[in-house]
Amino acid sequence: MPKLTNPPPKKVDHFNGGNGLVILQAIAGPDILKDKCRLYMKRTVEKGCSIGFHPHRGDEEIYYILSGHGLYTNKAGHWDAGPGDALFCPNGDSHSIVNAEDTDLVMIGLVIYDTDPVPVIKKEGTPMLEKLPPKIIEHANGGKGRIILQPIAGPDVLKDKCRLYVKCTLAKGCSMGVHQHKGDGEIYYILSGHGLYTDNDSTYEVVPGDATFCKNGDRHGLENIGDEDLIFMGLIIYDK
Known part of the structure; x- marks a missing residue:
């Protein structure tokens, strides 16, 4: 699970x-x-x-x-x-x-x-990391609508431990398409909103405070099924 x-x-x-x-x-x-x-x-x-x-x-x-x-x-x-x-x-x-x-x-x-x-x-x-502009991706991994990714830290900080650390926003009806992780795993941590999470061939709902993990070799995706933005943290950790 x-x-x-x-x-x-x-x-x-x-x-x-x-x-x-x-x-x-x-x-x-x-x-x-x-x-x-x-x-x-x-x-x-x-x-x-x-x-x-x-x-x-x-x-x-x-x-x-x-x-x-x-x-x-x-x-x-x-x-x-x-x-x-x-x-x-x-x-x-x-x-x-x-x-x-x-x-x-x-x-x-x-x-x-x-x-x-x-x-x-x-x-x-200064301890402040540079604020990079948000990245807007249409139909991310084959999903619906668009996702907004706000980078938190780059490779100079994450080095060889993590590939990506972002805050993500999916508007109503949008989704991150189901995709496979190869060489890394990803944690989603739900901050606000209501989502439908896909774990390989299963789906279940997620709400604020839920955390999910897609391990190396597995597939996952996330859809906003609520009326408000679905906002979550995405952390990709190398598996090697």
């Missing part, structure tokens, strides 16, 4: 030495991430709370902000971060984030193993 069964959200006080409460929701575990990524999870930082300042050794992390605003800190300084921002902490650096707003700060955290002894150095120490 490709729908991933993850543990219930975990509430952690003083996460990495921070203030207050952070809610952690695993998206995929080590059986899926294997030796490519250490963790992939949704994090909710409540008002006045924070993820404490902590180092990364042997891995690197991307924060992708879904909603809310935070103050991000690394060794070089402080940056305001809001929805759509992707912040990168390379191997050897340290970082933290504080929610100083009245609403929850919600983000996706992806930690990727890094065996490269030369870390990625961003200009003037």
Whole structure:
């Protein structure tokens, strides 16, 4: 069954030495991430709370902000971060984030193993990854309508661990056609909307909070069967 069964959200006080409460929701575990990524999870930082300042050794992390605003800190300084921002902490650096707003700060955290002894150095120490323009694909993999792909990180960050990391939007009635994965696998994590997921020869409905996995050699697709946009994260992990 490709729908991933993850543990219930975990509430952690003083996460990495921070203030207050952070809610952690695993998206995929080590059986899926294997030796490519250490963790992939949704994090909710409540008002006045924070993820404490902590180092990364042997891995690197991307924060992708879904909603809310935070103050991000690394060794070089402080940056305001809001929805759509992707912040990168390379191997050897340290970082933290504080929610100083009245609403929850919600983000996706992806930690990727890094065996490269030369870390990625961003200009003037900024953690902000370049915002690339969205890519619009008509009839993606033979699907209906179009899909909008918003790149989050490129090959300079993903390296040989992941092939693609994007936020995807399917409008009402549109679909990602059924396609096979060769040499990699893909995780879909549903953020909003209502979809019909195809797993090889089976189909089932997916809703916000669902995560699916298409392993190397299998086929999958996704159709928006709701009245609103179907928005989901797509992460393709190499399998080699």
